[in-house]
Amino acid sequence: MVDLKRPLAELAAGVRSGKLSAVELTQASLDRIEATTEYHTVLELNPHALEQARAIDARVKKGENLPLAGLPFAAKDNYLTAGTHTTASSHILEPFRAPYVSPVVQRLLDAGAVMVAKANLDAFAHGTSTENSDFGPSKNPYDPTRVPGGSSGGSAAAVSLGQVAFAIGSDTGGSIRQPAALCGVVGLKPTYGLSPRTGVVAMASSTDVMGPLTNSVEDASLVLDVMAGPHPSDATTIERDTGSYHVQSGSLKGLKIGLIKEYLGEGLDPGSKQHLLGVIPQLEAAGAVIEEVSVPATKLALAAYYVLVPAEVSSNLARYDGIRFGHSSPTATNLEETFRLSREEGFGAEAKRRIMIGTYVLSSGYYDAYYKRAQKVRTKLIAEFEAAFKKYDLLLGPTSPSPAFPIGSKSQDPIALYLEDVMTVAVNLVGIPAISIPLAKVRDLPVGLQLMAPQRAERQLLAAAHAAEAVIGDWSAR
Amino acid sequence: MSKIGTTEIERIAKLARIGLSHEETAKMSVEIGNILEFVEQLQSVDVSDTAPTDQVTGLQDVWREDVVQPSMPREQILANVPEQKDGYIVVKRVLNG
Numbered sequence: 252m253v254d255l256k257r258p259l260a261e262l263a264a265g266v267r268s269g270k271l272s273a274v275e276l277t278q279a280s281l282d283r284i285e286a287t288t289e290y291h292t293v294l295e296l297n298p299h300a301l302e303q304a305r306a307i308d309a310r311v312k313k314g315e316n317l318p319l320a321g322l323p324f325a326a327k328d329n330y331l332t333a334g335t336h337t338t339a340s341s342h343i344l345e346p347f348r349a350p351y352v353s354p355v356v357q358r359l360l361d362a363g364a365v366m367v368a369k370a371n372l373d374a375f376a377h378g379t380s381t382e383n384s385d386f387g388p389s390k391n392p393y394d395p396t397r398v399p400g401g402s403s404g405g406s407a408a409a410v411s412l413g414q415v416a417f418a419i420g421s422d423t424g425g426s427i428r429q430p431a432a433l434c435g436v437v438g439l440k441p442t443y444g445l446s447p448r449t450g451v452v453a454m455a456s457s458t459d460v461m462g463p464l465t466n467s468v469e470d471a472s473l474v475l476d477v478m479a480g481p482h483p484s485d486a487t488t489i490e491r492d493t494g495s496y497h498v499q500s501g502s503l504k505g506l507k508i509g510l511i512k513e514y515l516g517e518g519l520d521p522g523s524k525q526h527l528l529g530v531i532p533q534l535e536a537a538g539a540v541i542e543e544v545s546v547p548a549t550k551l552a553l554a555a556y557y558v559l560v561p562a563e564v565s566s567n568l569a570r571y572d573g574i575r576f577g578h579s580s581p582t583a584t585n586l587e588e589t590f591r592l593s594r595e596e597g598f599g600a601e602a603k604r605r606i607m608i609g610t611y612v613l614s615s616g617y618y619d620a621y622y623k624r625a626q627k628v629r630t631k632l633i634a635e636f637e638a639a640f641k642k643y644d645l646l647l648g649p650t651s652p653s654p655a656f657p658i659g660s661k662s663q664d665p666i667a668l669y670l671e672d673v674m675t676v677a678v679n680l681v682g683i684p685a686i687s688i689p690l691a692k693v694r695d696l697p698v699g700l701q702l703m704a705p706q707r708a709e710r711q712l713l714a715a716a717h718a719a720e721a722v723i724g725d726w727s728a729r
Numbered sequence: 730m731s732k733i734g735t736t737e738i739e740r741i742a743k744l745a746r747i748g749l750s751h752e753e754t755a756k757m758s759v760e761i762g763n764i765l766e767f768v769e770q771l772q773s774v775d776v777s778d779t780a781p782t783d784q785v786t787g788l789q790d791v792w793r794e795d796v797v798q799p800s801m802p803r804e805q806i807l808a809n810v811p812e813q814k815d816g817y818i819v820v821k822r823v824l825n826g
Contacts, residue, residue: 350805444786457784486791487784554768565745572746574820579811586823587746595748603747607738608761610745624771626781631774633782665760666767682785706786 253279256413259322259470260499263363266311266321273307273321273365276416280323280367284414290390292399292409293325293368299334300367307363317363319477322416325409327402328369329376329421329452330356330461339452340384341374343571343578343597353450354482355419355461362477370418371405374599375568376426376454378402379671382662383601390658392434393696397655400430400671406464407434417474418464423454424556425651425675427462428687432650432699435689435727437720438464439471439713442706443682444489446475447482455563456487458679468688468717472498475709489707496709501717504538508702508715509643513549514674520653522693527649527700530690530723537722541647544639548632552677555632557669558612558625559680565609568602604665629680636681640705645715649674650687650699674701684709686716691729732762 253276255262265271277300284293297303300323307321326332329339331349338344356366373383381389381404389404391397392411399408403420407430410418420427422440431438439462446461453459463474476496481488510531515524531541573579573593580592598606612621639646651671661667678685683706687699702719704712723729738757742749749757803816812819 346811347809350801350809442786444788483793486793487786487788489786489788551770551774554770557764558768558771569746573811574818576809576811583821585821589821590746591748594746598747600753603749603753604757604760604764606745606747607741607757608764611733611741611761611765614741614744620772621768623781624774624776625768626783627776627779628771628774629782630779631776633785666763669764669767680782680785 252282254413255280255283255323255416256466258467259319259416259465259473262416263318263320263322267317271321273304273311274301276321277301277304277323277365277367280415283412284368287412287414290392290395290408290412291387292370292389292405292412292414294328294338294340294371294386294405295335295369297335297366297368300365304365307365310363318473319359320363322364323367324359324364325368325370325406325415325418326356326366327372327406327418327420329372330419331450332356332366332369335369337369337452339375340372340386341597341599341602342385343593346578347576351450354447354484355451355478358477359419367415368409370403370409373402373404373601375452375602376402376421376423377564377601377605379425379429379668380661381405382658383599385599388658391655394655397657397696398433400433400651400655402426403464404430407431407436407438410434410436410464410466417470419461419478420464421451421454421459421461422679423458424560424679425672427464428675428685428699428701429651429671431464431687433655433697435697436464436466437468437471437689438462438687439475440678440685441475441479441709442489442684444487445491445709446478447485447488449482449484453567455560456567457563458560468686468713468720469499471686472496472713492710496713498710498713498717501714502538503534503715503718503722506539506645506715507643508534508539508541509544509639509646510541511549511646511648512543512545513547514648518652518670518673519649520693523649523653523698526691526693526698526729530700533722534719537718544643544646546635546639548628548635549677551628552632552680553669553673555625555628556672556676556680558621559629561605561609562613562622563609564605565613568606571597632677633681636683644711646703648701650701654693654696654698678703682706684712686712688716688720688723689726690723691726732765733758
């Protein structure tokens with residue numbers, strides 16, 4: 252059976268040369284998903300996957316040069332896709348069938364990839380563990396009693412388990428990077444606007460960004476190269492590099508890297524800290540110049556995030572009204588009840604909580620004290636990152652405070668779950684790209700290292716991450 | 730003592746058009762109170778000279794050609810509508826008669 256953890260470039264080249272086929276890879280993916288269903292990574296299989304794989308094989312035969320030829324992937328279930336449901340792991344979208352395909356998914360399909368499954372997530376991507384999924388949590392591949400992280404937890408675990416060749420997720424405050432770290436895979440959050448948000452169930456429109464979860468930095472760069480680029484349907488998309496994002500080698504020589512001091516404080520697990528500090532001399536030996544840097548506003552980033560994001564969430568989730576699509580309460584007797592009961596019955600606890608916080612901070616009399624103030628703190632944060640990037644090419648830190656925690660251990664405490672994102676949210680508020688790569692095992696569980704770059708510097712980020720990955724070597728033995 | 734009482738929670742729930750049970754309302758009062766307490770740290774920062782952020786990538790005046798594009802087929806849109814009649818969306822009565 253084909254090992255889907257092989258490099259994507261190698262698998263796709265195999266399909267293009269006829270040594271492998273899209274059908275063979277897709278079948279391997281479906282078999283592997285079937286053999287490991289207990290991790291609950293997948294909400295729905297694409298019933299047309301094999302048929303689509305056959306179409307890819309036919310395109311390859313015709314001589315089409317497809318960069319992702321035959322690669323089976325999972326899309327987080329907040330991507331609008333054809334032939335399957337799109338639930339965003341929420342009851343309110345259970346009846347929904349997407350009327351169009353998200354541009355990111357379409358680009359992957361056009362490049363020859365095969366969508367095999369829709370991956371589990373925290374409902375509406377609200378969470379850091381997938382425990383907020385209305386359809387039950389996914390399990391961590393390294394310990395099924397623990398969470399895979401979130402919100403793209405199903406995507407991260409699916410890649411880690413070798414169920415798919417790669418997966419796509421969305422990152423609003425760490426939702427690609429944190430689960431990647433907890434599942435021992437690579438997660439890339441691009442610059443805000445580099446990939447279109449159209450056709451992805453909106454969470455917080457000023458920070459949502461789409462990115463890949465893969466087994467290696469090179470894989471992530473190959474997928475990004477297909478995902479990236481402006482789209483007429485999303486006016487916030489930015490121009491992409493004219494060259495390819497595909498990175499096959501990299502160097503740390505002469506790079507100035509700032510290690511963010513605020514991320515090394517008491518919130519960081521001592522085991523994670525030891526491994527992070529342990530790799531610094533090795534990165535330096537490879538040519539990087541690493542110094543500690545203070546970015547004080549990062550301490551306020553989470554508080555700002557939990558004002559701004561619920562505000563945007565409450566606006567974006569206002570569209571679920573029980574009238575045009577999604578769950579509609581059968582017991583409503585008037586229009587007002589249609590709104591109120593459909594939302595009461597269809598939204599889970601966390602979505603309700605965020606809608607409530609957002610409505611509160613945007614409501615008359617509180618707007619200035621919360622929302623506007625948080626946007627001002629965001630300005631300070633942006634200025635501090637800009638200042639740091641004047642001195643450093645890249646910034647470095649841990650991805651998450653600790654390795655994966657037991658399922659249920661934090662579910663009664665929303666703030667404990669919010670704190671999981673304390674090292675990732677600043678990047679989203681500032682709009683810069685960042686990548687999490689596997690660093691080591693702490694108590695037999697993966698932890699990640701996070702590299703951050705200035706806006707639009709994906710190529711530099713990926714090249715440095717490629718080199719750092721080589722320095723780390725076999726992370727699972729560290 | 731929570732920062733936000735159940736009466737306030739009920740007011741916000743009404744604004745958000747979201748039904749909450751008595752149990753949920755009580756729980757929200759505690760949880761949202763805790764979250765508001767957590768974000769209270771934002772009040773400690775001096776932002777008197779700082780402008781709020783509007784957007785982060787510096788894009789300005791994103792234009793497109795003003796040309797008619799085909800819209801999605803009507804049937805496809807209506808396929809997701811919970812209740813419809815003769816191609817129209819049916820809603821419950823607005824006023825209780």
